[in-house]
Amino acid sequence: MFVVTVDESTCIGCGECAKACPAQILEMQENLAKVVGDDCMGCQSCTLVCPVEAIKVEEY
Ligand code: SF4
Numbered sequence: 001m002f003v004v005t006v007d008e009s010t011c012i013g014c015g016e017c018a019k020a021c022p023a024q025i026l027e028m029q030e031n032l033a034k035v036v037g038d039d040c041m042g043c044q045s046c047t048l049v050c051p052v053e054a055i056k057v058e059e060y
């Protein structure tokens, strides 16, 4: 499985990750990206579009 984490102190709230995720794992809440789903497929779209490298996707 893949575990997604957002570094909230780094996130600038641009919303690109939420738009890019094909599985609706990420949602914008109060100008920060939040992880709201648990069926991440590990595509790395979110990490690729994040301009500040705030997202990590790790396989366990
Ligand atoms: S790796 Fe892909 S499926 Fe997982 S949260 Fe990022 S964009 Fe969504």
Ligand code: SF4
Pocket: 006, 010, 011, 012, 013, 014, 015, 016, 017, 018, 032, 033, 049, 050, 051, 052, 053, 054, 055
């Ligand atoms: S792409 Fe990066 S900076 Fe933009 S909302 Fe997502 S985590 Fe935050």
